[in-house]
Amino acid sequence: MARKPGVTVAGVRRRAQILHKAEELIARGAFQDMTMESIADALDVSKSGLYHYFKQKDDLLFAIRLETLTGLITHQRERMNSGRPYVDLVREMLYDGIKLVSDSPAKYRAIFELKMKSIAEREEEIQALERDYFHMMAATVQGAIDEGSIRPTDPRLVTQAILSMINHAQYWFKPSGRLSHRALADAYWEMLFIGVASEEWRTVPTATPIPRAANVEFINTEHSPPS
Template identity: 30%
Template structure:
C-alpha cells in the first residue's frame, strides 16, 4: 500500500460510511477497517473524525474556488463570465454530490473553529460571485430592484437542493442540468428578460 494513497483511502471510506449510516454513528475504528489502514496511519493525516468531515467538503470547496478564480482571471464580457461560473458550480456540485450531501447533513456537528472556517470560505466565494453580479448591474445588464444578496441566495439555493432530486442515472445529464439552471437564473436576473416578463404580465 502506497502511503500517498492512505489519505484518499481513508477519505473515501469515511464518505461511504457517513453516507450510509450517518456521521454521528460512524466510529474511527469502522473507518480504518473499511479503508484497510491502521489508526496510526489515519492519524498521520487526520487528527480526528471532525477533520475527515471537513476534508470531504474541503476538496469540493477548494476546487470550486480555484475554478472561479480561473474563470474570472480569464476575463471576457461579464455575462459570459457569470454564465461560465454558474455552469461550473452546478457541474462540480454534481461531481461531488455525495460529499456535499454528507457535509450539509452533518456540518452542524463540526467544532466551532472548523465551522467558522467553512462559513468564511463559502462567504468568500459568494462575495466574489456577488461582485460579478454588481459588474453586470453597473453595465445595465442585471436587474437592480432585488438586493444582490437575494440574487446570490436564489442561485445557490438551487445548487444546494440538487441532492434532493438529481440522479446521475438520468434522465438529465449534469451538463444539461447545469445549462438549464444557469439559463433559468440568468433569465431571472437580466433586465431584458425582466422586461419581457413584465410585458407578458400586462396582457
C-alpha cells in the same frame, strides 16, 4: 506549493485516497453513525494508518469541507481574473455547482448536512471561506449588472437563487436520470436568465419589484449567506 517538512508524496497521495473513500461512505449514508474503527475497516486501512492522518471523524469532515470550499474559491478567483464577459462567468458558476453536485454529492452532504461538533476555530475558518465564496459570487453578478448583461437587481439575491438551485439539486438529481448535469444547468440558467413567463405574459403588470438595495431576510439561518 512547497510541501511541509516531513510530508511525502506517498503520504499526500494516501491521505487523498482516505478522503476519497470517506466521501464514498458519506454518499452511501454510511458515515455518520460509524466509529473510527469501522471507518478504518470500510476504508481498508489499519486503525493506526487512519489515525496517522485523522484523529477523529470530524477531522475527515473538516478536511473534505475545507478542501472543497478552497477549491471553489480558487476556481472562482481564476474565473473572475479571466477577463471574459461577466454574464458567462455567472452561467459558469451555476454550471460548476451542478457539476459538483453530480460528480461529488458527498462533498455537498459533508458541507451542508454532516456538520459535527467542530472546535470553534474550525467552524470560524469554514464560515469565513463560505463568506468569501458568497461575496465573490455576488461580485461576479454585480460585474454582469455593471456591463449591462443583467438588469439592475440585488446581486446577493441573485447569488442566493443560484446557490439554492445548486444546493437543492443534491436531494433529487440523479446523474443516471433523464437529465445530464449540463442539461439541468442549462434549464436552470434559462429559467434564471430569461424567466419562465411567456412573451404575452411578460407585458402584464406584476407586483412592485424588489428594490436592488432591499434587505432580504432568510428563514433558514443555518444556510443563509453571510452578511
